[in-house]
Amino acid sequence: MSRLQILGQNIAKYRQRKNLSQEKLAELVDLSREYITRVERGQKNISLKKLFAIADALEVDFCDLTNFK
Numbered sequence: 001m002s003r004l005q006i007l008g009q010n011i012a013k014y015r016q017r018k019n020l021s022q023e024k025l026a027e028l029v030d031l032s033r034e035y036i037t038r039v040e041r042g043q044k045n046i047s048l049k050k051l052f053a054i055a056d057a058l059e060v061d062f063c064d065l066t067n068f069k
Helices: 003-017 022-028 033-040 048-058
Strands: none
16 A cells, blocks of 8 residues: 555544544635545645645644554
């Protein structure tokens, strides 16, 4: 599994723990739902700025999203 896929799984995991839909997360970070979907599937490179925004919206530490173990 690639690091992008693991990153996407981590985002999805924390999003679901907060009971947020992809649409709601996208709204919180000013992205499209389609973009969030592609990130969660490991199909989209994401900038650090956007990744920080997602971590803030999910109220998790940036390191939790980038834990590739």
